[in-house]
Amino acid sequence: MNRTLITSAIPYINGIKHLGNLVGSQLPADLYARYRRARGDEVMFICATDEHGTPAELAAAKAGLPVAEYCAQMHEVQQDLSDRFRLSFDYFGRSSSPQNHKLTQHLAGKLAEAGLIEEVVEKQVYSHADGRFLPDRYIEGTCPNCGYENARGDQCEECTKQLEPTDLINPRSAISGSTDLEVRETRHLYLRQSRLRDRLRDWITSKTDWPVLTTSIALKWLDDGDGLRDRGITRDLDWGIPVQFEGAPWQGMEGKVFYVWFDAPIEYIAATAEWAEVNGKSDSDWERWWKTEKGAENVRYVQFMGKDNVPFHTLSFPATLMGSGEDWKLVDYIKSFNYLNYDGGQFSTSQGRGVFMDQALELLPADYWRWWLLSHAPENSDAEFTWENFQQSVNKDLADVLGNFVSRVTKFCRAKFGEQVPAGGSYGPQEEALIGELEQHLAAYQAHMDAIEIRKAARELRAIWVAGNEYLQKAAPWSAYKDDPERAAVIIRLALNLIRLYAVLSAPFIPDAAEAMLAAMHSDDKSWPDDLRAALQVLAPGHAFEVPEVLFAKISDENREAWQARFAGGRDA
Numbered sequence: 317m318n319r320t321l322i323t324s325a326i327p328y329i330n331g332i333k334h335l336g337n338l339v340g341s342q343l344p345a346d347l348y349a350r351y352r353r354a355r356g357d358e359v360m361f362i363c364a365t366d367e368h369g370t371p372a373e374l375a376a377a378k379a380g381l382p383v384a385e386y387c388a389q390m391h392e393v394q395q396d397l398s399d400r401f402r403l404s405f406d407y408f409g410r411s412s413s414p415q416n417h418k419l420t421q422h423l424a425g426k427l428a429e430a431g432l433i434e435e436v437v438e439k440q441v442y443s444h445a446d447g448r449f450l451p452d453r454y455i456e457g458t459c460p461n462c463g464y465e466n467a468r469g470d471q472c473e474e475c476t477k478q479l480e481p482t483d484l485i486n487p488r489s490a491i492s493g494s495t496d497l498e499v500r501e502t503r504h505l506y507l508r509q510s511r512l513r514d515r516l517r518d519w520i521t522s523k524t525d526w527p528v529l530t531t532s533i534a535l536k537w538l539d540d541g542d543g544l545r546d547r548g549i550t551r552d553l554d555w556g557i558p559v560q561f562e563g564a565p566w567q568g569m570e571g572k573v574f575y576v577w578f579d580a581p582i583e584y585i586a587a588t589a590e591w592a593e594v595n596g597k598s599d600s601d602w603e604r605w606w607k608t609e610k611g612a613e614n615v616r617y618v619q620f621m622g623k624d625n626v627p628f629h630t631l632s633f634p635a636t637l638m639g640s641g642e643d644w645k646l647v648d649y650i651k652s653f654n655y656l657n658y659d660g661g662q663f664s665t666s667q668g669r670g671v672f673m674d675q676a677l678e679l680l681p682a683d684y685w686r687w688w689l690l691s692h693a694p695e696n697s698d699a700e701f702t703w704e705n706f707q708q709s710v711n712k713d714l715a716d717v718l719g720n721f722v723s724r725v726t727k728f729c730r731a732k733f734g735e736q737v738p739a740g741g742s743y744g745p746q747e748e749a750l751i752g753e754l755e756q757h758l759a760a761y762q763a764h765m766d767a768i769e770i771r772k773a774a775r776e777l778r779a780i781w782v783a784g785n786e787y788l789q790k791a792a793p794w795s796a797y798k799d800d801p802e803r804a805a806v807i808i809r810l811a812l813n814l815i816r817l818y819a820v821l822s823a824p825f826i827p828d829a830a831e832a833m834l835a836a837m838h839s840d841d842k843s844w845p846d847d848l849r850a851a852l853q854v855l856a857p858g859h860a861f862e863v864p865e866v867l868f869a870k871i872s873d874e875n876r877e878a879w880q881a882r883f884a885g886g887r888d889a
């Protein structure tokens with residue numbers, strides 16, 4: 317049995333994510349997890365909330381809650397939204413878990429043993445107005461690389477260059493806006509990832525099948541300026557994983573915590589350990605996914621993330637795992653995404669611009685959003701959400717093509733043959749042509765899903781739906797019924813079987829509609845159509861079914877305009 321480990325970049329804890337975040341990692345990861353399960357793999361699909369760092373502290377202060385309590389509450393909110401979007405995580409963990417504390421401290425200790433941790437007296441920016449050291453991302457200024465005026469002290473979002481705060485031109489506090497900043501000395505631990513540069517290069521260049529977006533970003537950082545820079549892995553903060561050796565003091569590091577970028581990817585592993593604990597399993601049950609000497613050499617590990625996360629996942633996190641000298645499983649394939657824009661601008665959490673996960677579900681069920689987002693995933697370039705495009709895609713693809721097929725077939729059958737699969741007749745040239753066409757589309761669909769080419773896969777799935785409609789139109793059972801009821805029976809028998817087939821093939825994209833279609837067909841046979849001809853005979857003559865509720869309602873112009881207006885401004889605070 318194939319074993320596939322899938323992780324989605326972990327969403328930050330402070331607030332509800334927008335649809336651009338969703339399509340940049342969690343949703344495509346879910347699509348792939350559902351597909352691999354449908355193909356018979358043993359899958360471990362992991363995500364978590366990323367809970368450490370200053371933004372969590374500030375958000376908690378704003379909410380008037382202790383930070384631990386704030387994180388616990390927001391984790392529940394994000395868990396609930398994940399469930400309602402049908403994100404089928406095997407476990408949705410928390411980076412503040414005891415497992416992550418232990419593992420992060422353990423890995424830092426191993427890196428220190430290997431001579432890959434250096435203690436550095438660092439100059440850090442202190443803000444008089446804010447009364448605290450400012451973490452890198454809370455210093456803003458102009459990017460020295462591209463001139464973007466709102467670059468953060470850790471990374472420029474515009475050109476993705478990783479920065480140090482002192483690189484910024486005209487720096488200011490992102491908390492207060494104050495420019496009364498002072499550089500002070502403080503001691504920090506650095507991960508000497510530059511020492512692993514050759515190993516990282518060999519590893520990255522061996523990944524010839526990676527998307528160009530992933531590899532080009534990785535190599536850019538590897539060779540940026542003087543080459544891969546060592547990175548600080550600790551911070552002067554209260555909230556986080558204490559810098560200790562699994563509980564024992566780390567001299568000179570009292571009162572400091574690990575920097576969030578160091579502990580966040582380690583949470584992929586820790587969350588799998590959380591999964592084991594919650595489900596009453598042993599350590600070996602999670603280790604077989606992550607330790608090559610305990611079974612993970614047979615695992616294929618695929619990561620999903622937005623392009624801004626690529627440097628951490630191609631360089632820093634692998635450096636942590638390689639540098640530990642232990643047998644940790646490294647990623648086999650990284651699927652990265654460009655950005656989804658919103659109606660002529662960017663989605664923005666800070667400005668509340670765009671549609672957020674909770675708002676989306678107030679308007680329409682998850683499948684509507686899943687279909688649009690996945691079929692327009694920002695794979696090879698940035699993509700844009702517009703209400704017109706969303707309306708058109710829902711109305712055409714989901715309502716006219718798929719929904720209408722299911723409705724016409726089931727209603728016609730009920731009217732002429734009753735609510736059971738009709739007997740009689742046998743395939744003619746039209747049926748043979750349809751099966752040939754479907755076999756081609758199915759092969760292409762599988763190839764695109766295997767390669768995680770999501771837009772192409774969506775196009776093939778749609779073509780599979782269209783083929784059924786066109787067949788029905790040409791075969792015209794309503795005409796055939798008048799002179800030759802057996803001819804109408806074979807057409808409808810095939811069409812009812814197509815509904816079950818569509819449910820199985822569409823489930824990774826639109827799981828709720830797929831369930832409704834299977835329920836209407838009174839079938840729980842979700843087996844993948846390895847033999848298409850056989851799959852089209854699963855529902856035998858006499859098999860009962862029922863006419864389902866409307867699968868997809870069309871979006872009216874009035875609704876579209878109202879939603880467009882409602883979301884034109886920022887989100888209410």
Ligand SMILES: [Zn+2]
Binds near residue numbers: 476
């Ligand atoms: Zn820049």
